[in-house]
Amino acid sequence: MRLSHLIAALRGLVVKETRHVLRDRQTLVILLLMPLAQVLLYGFAIRTDVRGVQVAVVDPTPDATTRALIQRIDGSARHTVVTVEPTDDALAGAFAAGIIRQAIVLPPHVDRRLARREALAVQVLTDGSDPNAGSAMASYAEAMVRRWHADALVARHGPAVLRAPDAVQIELVTRMRFNPTMESAQLFVPGLIALVLTIVSAMMTAIAITREKELGTMELLLVSPLRPSTIVIGKMVPYAVLGMANVAIVLGAAQLVFHVPIRGSVTLLLLQSALYIVTTLALGLVISTGSRTQRAAMLAALGGLLLPTIMLSGFIFPIDSLPTPLKVVSHIIPARWFLVIVRGIMLKGAGLEVLWQETLILAGLTTLLLAVGIRRLNERLD
Amino acid sequence: MAWRAVRALVRKEFVQVFRDPATVVQVFAIPVIQLLILSNAATFDVPRAKLLVIDEDRTPASAQIIQRLDGSGRFTVVGVQPTEAGIEQAFLDREARAVLRVPHGFARDLARDRRARVALAVDAEDGAAAGILQTAAQAIIADAAREVGGSEVTALTVSMPTLDVRGSQWFNPTRNYKHFMVPGLLVSLTSIIGLLLTSQNIVREKELGTIEQLNVTPLTRTQFLLGKLLPFWILGLAIFTIGLTVGKLAFGIPTRGPVPLVFMSAAIYLVVVLGIGLFISTIARTQQQVMFVAFFLLLLFLLLSGIFTPLESAPVWAQRIAAVNPVKYFVFIMRTVLVRGGGLAEVGPTMAGLALAGVGVMALAVRQYDKRSG
Amino acid sequence: MSVRPEAPLAIAADELTRRFGDFTAVNAISFDVRQGEVFGFLGANGAGKTTAMRMLIGLLAPTSGRATVAGVDVVRDPDGVRQRIGYMSQRFSLYDDLTVQENIALFGAIYGLDDRTIAARAEGLLARIGLLDARRDLVRKLPLGWRQQLSFSVALLHQPQVLFLDEPTGGVDPITRRVFWELIYETAAAGTTVLVTTHYLDEAEYCDRLTIMVDGRIAVAGTPGEVKTSLGVDSLDAAFLQLTRPAAGVA
DSSP: HHHHHHHHHHHHHHHHHHHHHHHHEEEHHHHHHHHHHHHHHHHHHHSOOOEEEEEEESSSOOHHHHHHHHHHHHSSTTTOOOOOSSHHHHHHHHHTTTSOOEEEOHHHHOHHHHHHTTOOOEEEEEEEEEEEHHHHHHHHHHHHHHHHHHHHHHHOOOOOGGGGTTTTTTEEEEEEEEEEEOOOOHHHHHHHHHHHHHHHHHHHHHHHHHHHHHHHHHHHHSSSSSSSHHHHHHHHHHHHHHHHEEEEEEEEHHHTTOOOOOOOOOHHHHHHHHHHHHHHHHHHHHHHHSHHHHHHOOOOOOOIHHHHHHHHSSSSGGGHHHHHHHHHTTTTTTHHHHHHHHHHIIIHHHHHHHHHHHHHHHHHHHHHHHHHHHHHHHHHHH | OOOOOOOHHHHHHHHHHOOOOHHHIIIIIIHHHHHHHHHTTTOOOOOOOEEEEEESSSHHHHHHHHHHTTSSSSSEEEEEEOOOOHHHHHHTTTTEEEEEEEEHHHHHHHHSSSSSEEEEEETTTTTHHHHHHHHHHHHHHHHHHHHHHHHEEEEEEEOOOOOEEEEEESSTOOOHHHHHHHHHHHHHHHHHHHHHHHHHHHHHHHHHTHHHHHSSSOHHHHHHHHHHEEEEEOOOOHHHHHHHHHHHHHHOOOOSSSSSHHHHHHHHHHHHHHEEEEEEEOOOOOOOHHHHHHHHEEEEEEEHHHHHHSSSSSSSHHOOOOOOOOHHHHHHIIIIIIIIIOOHHHHHHHHHHHHHHHHHHHHHHHHOOOOOOO | OOTTTTTTEEEEOOOOOOEEEEEEEEEEEEEEEETTHHHHHHOOTTTHHHHHHHHHHTTTTEEEEEEETTTTTTOOOOGGGGGEEEESSOOOSOOTTSBBHHHHHHHHHHHTTTTHHHHHHHHHHHHHTTTTTTTSSSOOOOOOOOHHHHHHHHTTTTTSSEEEETTTTOOOOOHHHEEEHHHHHHHTTOOOOEEESOOHHHHTTTSSSSEEEEEEEEEEEEOOOHHHHHHSSHHHHHHHHHHHHHHHHHO
16 A cells, blocks of 8 residues: 555544544543543542541540640641540440540559659550551651650659750651652642543543444444554544643643642653553553453453552552562553653653653553554454 | 343343353453452552761761661661762662761760751652651661660769650551451452443443343333342352452451451442442443443542541541442441451441442432333 | 224324424324234335334333324333333344343243243244254354344244334345245234334335335325325335435425
8 A cells, every 4th residue: 555545544534533532522521521520539639648537545534634635636637536435345346446546545643643753654556457557647646645745744844854864866857859748639649640541541442442343333444445453543543632632631730720840841741641642542452452342341441450550550559669579560550650750750850861761661561562452453353 | 020030131141241251251350360469569668768878977976877777677778978969860860769968066966965966858759658768767766866875875863754655556466458458459349340340231232222122021120220230249249259268368368357247248338339330321321431430430439438548638528528438338347347356336337328328329220210212 | 914903903193203302203193003914114214214113112202192002002101011012123132142042031031921931932933933953052143134033033922912123124135035024924914913114115015004204204104005096106116206206306
């Protein structure tokens, strides 16, 4: 087939597919709005800071000092005090039912002991079923108890009590680079963008191609002199454009609504996004070659991609935390690389000289997926 | 009610599912494989972060601090330099995850005031990891303080009354994150497969035209929807059981509470999720539409369920949305019974709520389904 | 022919209308079908035949008008008629990933037939169309003609009073078409009323009575002879052309 012929045919195809997509107004709206809605929703909703911990304070002999502690706990945004009967059984039951997640057990006669400068032993029990939240909760509670103790001592005996010769303090001042306020949005929005783009693009392509297979309309195209691979690529073009539109919308929202900065080059970001869109479309293509029905495509795309992308892309759980075999697996998850690139450009202002490895890998993955997809497609349809 | 008709429908669905090898593989293999693989993923622990040290003090005291950090297993000191030069690039190139700065006069301050300060800068590109590193560093440095300070103590005069805070973990003393995540993953996987299968089922018949043949028969709407619910309910329970067994054998998840309660809850919960899928299926017109709705719902169910991020941390409006999220309640039941050892008293009300929701959703689907269009 | 003119009407439609927005697909049609008749609905594609049929079997709600099928007011009580009618849709609507036997067993159970009855009737129906040896074959593997005949048989499984066939011979070869019409005659002879839509005009000659629909209206109705006479032509082909051409000529 002559090249000019091919180009003309391809253009005709693309125009047909684009009209197709534009005519389905409902789906178009969903395709453009849904990713935006999801990024907005979860950008605001997902937080991992410790908040709203229900804590019970076991106080055998309530006095002014212990009341001060309870007030402090209740007043903090992180904790809510829940009243529980001070028996072992009641505590155990409350923990089991999830009514409390922490319990602070005070010794009797706190006031008296403080007055006499006696040692105090306080127990902090934390629900460890979620170890990460548990550690964080324990640290906060401990810190709060220590501060209360120090303040109560000072109130009673004056500030000198704290300056004992054997009390050495090394204070650690921490600064979070690239995200000084540890805004949840900055933590999660780039990951959300990657997640949503991945699933939507892959799903869309997989279903679009499989749909034609299932309903039999593919056959019309197959009778034409074009190779199946050309047909499919022509199909993917409008979706690629839609994907870029999505990227623009979502990045805009990230900046305007969440104030996630774009410290690096916007052009680079857009180019990388374009690359990634092709990656996800290729992924959808590969899925479609393995699926005879739309159900199979949906199961493979949603059922097979959703959880792995959430868990292995670095979206919520850090890649470095993954055990080695899983770290290896994460390398074939395209979203993982895109996330590094997006975070790098947006939060760190990194350029290509820093991100060239990830970019190369992503390009390589894309080429591989395209090659596999097209080869299988030609095999199946011819 | 003519149960024969319903039984015939159920049989048909089973035949269709099991006759397609691709579907069988997807329905069973996808959840099990993901459960096996992803359960290992769930941890926030970050080992051996690369640490660069700017030692402006260069005293035995600063060396001790650096030593402590290096030997802690949480950090690996990749370099010690006297100035700040090149730090920015180190962050960008990811040569260092964190940079510790021991300022000039550190040892002097310690000796004189028994108080000194060091600064840590952490690459918070990955915020979760950054938080963990911060906590780890704080703990190591606090420990180091005792050691560093202790070596310089001469005489004990009036000592500060001590505060002994004993922290301990209730449940899960080995801090096994898998015990926390596996139930959540199992719920996720069962829900994903279940919702996808039912939501796509009726729409597919609409698209292929086979639903017309069913619509002209005397089948009532209830019979029809029961015939669609039951096969996937059974499949869902099968997947759940397999997953639970895998979880027990492969990961040793605890079963502190009564396991039959877990199965009963699964049975009730499945009606809700599958019912939602069926409801979607009665409204949507193409499988493409269904796919988007299913994706939207699934993401909503999963991200606002407390599986990956704690719900208590979410803003109030998000918690309100989560209040109608069946996944959240089922995960609560699973964790309460399996990990916390709760029983009927603790999860009964939740189970009842789910049961009510199940009946409600199915009733809605029946009402929504119209054999006659227009 | 076993038409019993004095028996109650199998189908009676009165000003049956269906609009989709601005477009009127079926425009106030009125007709009746006697028990045991083979009644034909002719017309070009898009004339409204399928829409009219779907209203009669309770798959589509009419915008206005009334209709009675097998003694049941289908407009008010669409579910009341379901046990008494059989339907073969234009689009193949059996399950192609089930076997012949499985499809029959499914619909038999849905219509409330017990296993023995299903077995007996299936035997008869399949033998008649020559599919006995293929009962364990996946429907997907059957050639088109056999699939259509299977659809027809499944529609008869529960021995309905009225049988609705929507373009039953679409796309099959002439021999199979002939076989089909033999089946239709046998069914009518046994007392079943058959309403069939088709755009094959030669098949129209086989009907007891027929109507030709043009743009949603009934342009002419009656026996094949009456239709030809009223239009002054000697073939239904010519009748059809005469009814549709003028419209084309004006445009």
